[in-house]
Amino acid sequence: MNEKEIAELRRRLRPEKNNITHLRGCYVNEKRELVTQFDQPLSLLPQEEAEELLSLLRRTLTGTLGRQLLDLSFTTQQVVDSPEHRLLMALRQGEEPAVQQLFETVAQTLAMEGSYLILLAWDTYDVPYRSRDGQALEDASNEVFSYLLCAICPLKEQRPALRYLPVEQAFRNLRADGLVAAPAAGFLFPAFDDRAANLYGSLYYARDPAQPHPELVERLFGQQPPLPAPQQQEAFQQVLEDALGADCSYGVVQTVHEQLRGIIEEHKASKREDPLTISPQAVQGVLAQCGVPQPRLEAFQQQCEQRFGEDPALLPGNLVDAKRFEVRTPDVVIRVNPDCSGLVETRVIDGCRYILIRANEQVEVNGVQIHIE
Numbered sequence: 448m449n450e451k452e453i454a455e456l457r458r459r460l461r462p463e464k465n466n467i468t469h470l471r472g473c474y475v476n477e478k479r480e481l482v483t484q485f486d487q488p489l490s491l492l493p494q495e496e497a498e499e500l501l502s503l504l505r506r507t508l509t510g511t512l513g514r515q516l517l518d519l520s521f522t523t524q525q526v527v528d529s530p531e532h533r534l535l536m537a538l539r540q541g542e543e544p545a546v547q548q549l550f551e552t553v554a555q556t557l558a559m560e561g562s563y564l565i566l567l568a569w570d571t572y573d574v575p576y577r578s579r580d581g582q583a584l585e586d587a588s589n590e591v592f593s594y595l596l597c598a599i600c601p602l603k604e605q606r607p608a609l610r611y612l613p614v615e616q617a618f619r620n621l622r623a624d625g626l627v628a629a630p631a632a633g634f635l636f637p638a639f640d641d642r643a644a645n646l647y648g649s650l651y652y653a654r655d656p657a658q659p660h661p662e663l664v665e666r667l668f669g670q671q672p673p674l675p676a677p678q679q680q681e682a683f684q685q686v687l688e689d690a691l692g693a694d695c696s697y698g699v700v701q702t703v704h705e706q707l708r709g710i711i712e713e714h715k716a717s718k719r720e721d722p723l724t725i726s727p728q729a730v731q732g733v734l735a736q737c738g739v740p741q742p743r744l745e746a747f748q749q750q751c752e753q754r755f756g757e758d759p760a761l762l763p764g765n766l767v768d769a770k771r772f773e774v775r776t777p778d779v780v781i782r783v784n785p786d787c788s789g790l791v792e793t794r795v796i797d798g799c800r801y802i803l804i805r806a807n808e809q810v811e812v813n814g815v816q817i818h819i820e
Contacts, residue, residue, distance in 0.1 A: 448518060448650055449720040452639050456594075457508040459572060460501045462494060470500060471567040473550040474602075477560070481550055489568075504568055507598045507633030507652040512722045513762040514656040514676040518638070519649045519668050526647055531669040535636045535649070539595050541569055553599065556666040557632070564627055566598040574642050590643050598630040632660050634667070674755070679765040682754045690747035691739060697774075697793045699737045706733045708769045708785060724760035727751035774802060 459465050467489045474482045489497055510516045525532050534552075537545035546567065553565055574590040603626045609618055631654050638648030649668060653659035656676040664672040674682065687703070688695055707725070714723040730751075731744050739747075755761065763769075772788045774781040781802065783791055790805045810817055 448512075448516075448638050448640055448648070449722060450512060451720045452642060453508050453512075453516065453650070455642070456572070456635070456639055457505055459570065460505040460508070462497050462501065465489075465501070466571045467501075467568050469569075471546055473554075473565045474562065475550075475554045475565065476562045479554045481554055482562075484550070500566070503566060503598050503600055503627065503630060504596050504633075506630050506654075507596060508635065508650075510652065510654075511764065513673075513765055515653055517651045517653065517659065517664075517673055519651050519664070519670065519672070521647050521649075521668070521670075523647075525669060529669055531667060532646075534667075535595075536646075538567075539569075539593065539636060549597075552666060553663065557599065557660060557663050559599075559601065559631060559660070561604075562602045563631070564600045564602055566600065568596045570594055570596065577642070592639060592642075592644050594639070594644070595636050596633070597635075598633040600630045601628045602626065603628050630654060632663060676762075676765040679755075679762070680767070683761075683766045686747060686750045686754055690750050691734070691743050694739050694743050697791070699734065699739065701772075701788050701791075702737050703730065703733055704767050704772060704785070705788060707763045707767045711763050711769045723763060725763050725766075727755070727759065727761065730761075776802075 469486055469488045471484070471486050473484045476482050489500070492500070508516075512518070521529075521532055534545055534548060538549055549567070550565055557563075570593075572592040572594070574592050576589055609620055612619055630652065633652040635650040635652075638645040638650055640648060651659070651664060651668070651672070657678075659672050659675055661672045664670065673679075687700065691699065707730075710725065711723065727748055731747055734744055734747060751759070770785065772783045772785045774783065774791060779802075781791070781804070792803050792805075794801050794803055806819065810819060
């Protein structure tokens with residue numbers, strides 16, 4: 448799925464736009480026990496409550512592709528015959544045994560502290576036809592997209608607070624139990640690819656990119672999730688260090704960051720719909736332009752395959768932080784505007800290594816403007 452398709456579904460999750468008939472839910476306590484369940488018609492709920500519930504569901508379609516939102520693809524064999532895909536297909540039809548199996552599977556599998564709420568919603572979307580200029584024709588539809596949306600929301604216990612009770616005409620120290628927090632995980636099935644149902648795909652949501660709950664992905668979808676975004680960045684940094692060795696200079700790392708950042712900015716400016724990916728060979732080309740010798744380039748290629756698999760489609764936004772550029776020693780941290788990373792250089796003077804920063808404009812030390820003679 449691309450960002451435009453995700454946004455199209457996200458806009459549906461409003462009281463006046465969706466076709467959600469009812470919501471199913473299950474409360475799981477800290478002992479992983481199914482405490483209670485509910486089945487509520489969305490149309491009979493007060494507007495404020497309906498908007499709150501839809502807001503929780505909408506959060507599972509919010510985030511950055513490759514970080515909070517992960518595209519999961521099923522193999523042909525899984526679609527033909529696998530317990531994971533059979534369960535998702537039965538869930539899509541709203542079959543009661545499948546709903547109960549999902550609640551039990553999540554409760555048994557998900558490693559999450561405290562209690563939480565599992566929310567399920569079914570929607571049917573008459574996908575508007577789009578003309579060649581991209582305009583949606585609301586009265587023309589040639590596709591009906593039926594899908595399931597799941598949100599897993601932690602329940603937070605609030606500290607006791609003093610409240611006034613009008614009936615008793617007195618103050619009481621009360622605690623608000625079970626405050627529903629934003630979803631920590633969730634998924635959409637099937638995927639909405641090319642504005643149509645794709646039974647070979649699902650969109651998985653994890654609020655924390657560093658902790659996507661891989662145990663849940665493995666149990667529900669029968670596959671390993673992609674390496675979390677922070678770990679992808681760490682792995683890429685380690686590959687550069689190990690493969691380049693003594694050739695891993697400031698200039699090389701600065702150029703790689705600058706080139707990847709430029710690719711990210713260019714993709715954003717072009718407003719292209721498909722997710723931005725890059726191959727190790729493209730990064731290898733940048734390293735070659737920096738004068739990295741061929742043996743080092745081959746080592747980089749081999750280590751990329753070891754860390755990311757064969758012919759990986761890497762997300763540049765997961766390899767570098769485009770908004771941050773930092774130079775660090777054990778005693779000093781220098782943060783530089785990424786647009787101005789060229790102001791920093793390294794040099795050896797009288798046998799000592801130095802980090803030099805060009806400072807033609809004003810310089811402040813602890814808020815005091817100083818003069819450099």
